[in-house]
Amino acid sequence: MYATVADMRSEGVTPAMAGDTRLAVLLEEATRTIDKVTGWHFEPRSATLHLDGRGTPSLWLPVPPIRLYRLALYGADVSFSKERLVVVGAPVGAGFDGPRLTFRHGRVFPRGEGNVTVGARWGYTEADGTPEGRTPLAIRRACMLLVLRSLSPLADEDSLEERTRWRVVEERTREQSYRLDTVRPAVRPLTGEPEVDTLLAPYVKPSLPGAA
Numbered sequence: 001m002y003a004t005v006a007d008m009r010s011e012g013v014t015p016a017m018a019g020d021t022r023l024a025v026l027l028e029e030a031t032r033t034i035d036k037v038t039g040w041h042f043e044p045r046s047a048t049l050h051l052d053g054r055g056t057p058s059l060w061l062p063v064p065p066i067r068l069y070r071l072a073l074y075g076a077d078v079s080f081s082k083e084r085l086v087v088v089g090a091p092v093g094a095g096f097d098g099p100r101l102t103f104r105h106g107r108v109f110p111r112g113e114g115n116v117t118v119g120a121r122w123g124y125t126e127a128d129g130t131p132e133g134r135t136p137l138a139i140r141r142a143c144m145l146l147v148l149r150s151l152s153p154l155a156d157e158d159s160l161e162e163r164t165r166w167r168v169v170e171e172r173t174r175e176q177s178y179r180l181d182t183v184r185p186a187v188r189p190l191t192g193e194p195e196v197d198t199l200l201a202p203y204v205k206p207s208l209p210g211a212a
Contacts, residue, residue, distance in 0.1 A: 005020050005027070007144060029146075043123050044123045045123055046122075055110060057102050057106070057107065057108050060099070065090070066132050080101075149196075
């Protein structure tokens with residue numbers, strides 16, 4: 001989940017409004033919604049993927065790798081040391097243009113269907129000084145706002161006013177700050193919630209070659 005029950009309590013959601021179990025369910029639903037509309041996931045998850053080689057040195061990936069623990073071609077393990085392989089993944093930094101693996105020294109990923117096996121920890125995370133990084137703050141906030149929307153439906157004018165009491169005005173970290181009450185760029189609808197869509201828009205997965 002991209003936020004916790006404790007996060008929601010800190011926003012002012014009381015046990016009378018929603019118990020811990022219900023909040024956990026709503027947070028899971030919000031996390032799945034964010035994954036669906038952005039095309040990424042934003043926390044470390046372990047998985048082994050079977051990908052198609054394209055006969056090129058680079059293999060574009062469907063999600064950023066955080067840490068590789070296996071690379072195999074046609075089932076045979078190959079080295080993924082830094083001397084042999086460049087990994088573009090997470091924690092995501094400046095200039096990130098898509099997740100991929102690139103062989104050094106002219107080696108290629110042979111063309112084939114499902115012939116490349118990559119076992120890794122995966123996820124679009126941002127740097128926080130830890131090896132795996134953290135869920136981006138904007139994603140965490142979007143998750144919380146989706147839950148608040150569920151607790152206070154837009155159809156109810158009074159509950160809308162109640163819901164917006166918790167709207168964050170400014171998120172600040174050591175590196176950056178941004179305001180949400182004044183900056184409202186036009187964005188493609190994702191969830192039907194403009195404030196949430198503004199947060200999610202920069203994280204929508206672009207079209208990447210060979211990484212459907």
